Amino acid sequence: MVIQETLRLYPPAVFVLREVLQDIRFGGVVIPKGTSIQIPISTLHQMTDIWGPDAHEFNPQRFATGITGACKHPQAYMPFGIGVRTCVGQHFAMTELKVVLSLILSKFSFSLSPSYRHSPVSRMVLEPEHGMTLYVKRHY
Template sequence: MPEGTVLTIPIATIHHDKEIWGEDANEFKPTRFENGVTRSGKHPNALLSFSSGPRSCIGQNFAMIEAKAVIPVILQRFSFSLSPKYVHAPMDVITLRPKFGLPMILKSLEM
């Protein structure tokens, strides 16, 4: 590589690669991770949400524990639905995200 060359890893592309994730790569399928992240795809380092190796995200373990603790509590107390104002426009900026945000309608499940 010439000096000054910028290399990027197309994370969103890798996360939707049918050779790694199967024909349903574009589907939301949390069950593909039921045996752990390293066994979810055809390569143990296919999921790069927190990077990989010695320079991976220092907060990865905390983020996963926090998600496992907080998300169930939120789901027990609220129902979620997409707002009619939502415009589907995926945007690739390091990771895939909604270009115009993700407006949601929350309803309390507590009486």
């Protein structure tokens, strides 16, 4: 739930791109061949009409009953993309995250340094603009 909520608020891939290969009508909109479309993952992940009034807050509990329980349209949750080009490393990435997090948490506790400035920035992927200084304490 913590990983899912983190990927919701801070999706490493902020958007995905598609190019229209032939003229299509999508809903009521005609999209001409050659149009480049940006699908804004981070925007979809924070829309209040999809996620509720606390859409901008970090609340892992929203995933207590899975993605369908967390939002109105499960397709709007797409940290790994959606459709035929869905991330092939999705399950590997999720397993790796769980293993690494549980190994760290079994040996250490950590908290943010007071010098941390919250400023997520989209470069190649979404990252903390000024880095993330942590206080790390070993469990004995």
